Amino acid sequence: MTFDPLVEERVAPGVTIRRDASDNPLIVPRGQTVPVAYTRASGLSKYLAEDSWSLSKWRQRYGAQGIAKNPDLAARAAAVHYSTGPISGTMPISERKRAAAELDAVWEEATTRAGINEAANLGTAGHSLTEPGNQGEVHDGLIDVVKGYSEVTAGFERVASEVFVVNDLLRVGGTFDSLYLSPEFPGFCIIGDTKTGKNYHQAEFEIQLAGYQGGEVYLGDPVDGVDQRLTFEEFAGLPVLLSVAYLVHVSVTGSPKPRVVKLDLERGRRLALQCAATRDARAELDKSGIGEKVDHIGLAVQVLEEQHDRLLADLELATAPEEVAALRARGLELHRRFQHIWQQKHTDAIKRRLA
16 A cells, blocks of 8 residues: 655654645554554544534634625635535535635635734744744744743753654654753653643643653654664653653743643543544544554553563562662553553562562
């Protein structure tokens, strides 16, 4: 099977990610050969949290204003004959599609002229100015955004930015903003993302960043059957923190004040699994989803058992106190990561090895 994606995204020097017509990244799962359309990590939470009705009404209001205030758009829309019948008369499918595309274009132009994208444009610019190496000019309205970002991240060291990762368990892929070192969590790197809008739903970002944290750095499709991936430890030289991620909130509106929010990745992982299961259930119902049904809970159990067995084996061989201490810490992180499916037998087995 071959894919002819509409879009190719260059995510790093020499790394290009193909995308399908819905902007989903086309990823070859580990150990496989055929690309699969993964969900964008930023969109996974919509399967539980998105209020599509309110969002649609919000867009309709802007569109109505744009049509009313721009006679050229009103004339352009009036010139299009469109009907789904039966009272107004039926249209051939090909003509109806062309008419629908024209009206959609008019509506998009109307919402744009009405100012629907103003806040988003400011947010995009502010976000870009926080990226390392940006040489663009800082607009007067964004000076406080750049200053606020610098102040709240002053104690962090950014070791990487714009990192594309994939998570085979959740079938998601996406790019997070920053990988930080923080004195608060020595010995770990912390995934971070920047939010420039006024409002946000914390649980949605926890789902998104949990998807990143549970993934691997993706360097492209397999070459000669060899996966082109790196773990976070291989990529950054340190393991990624499993329990917490940072959301740097610097609103372009100036309110609330710039701050760093700690995201609960344990809750994010639990909700992410539910989102993935809901997505796959919908795909099974309409037969037009992103791929085959995936037992995400079963896969999580499999990963837990494999890593738990590896930990027990390493404990069996460990003799030096520092080795035992490091493995004990690894066991605690394993428990945090898989708390939703952890059982007493896992704790008892570790205690026996430590006795």
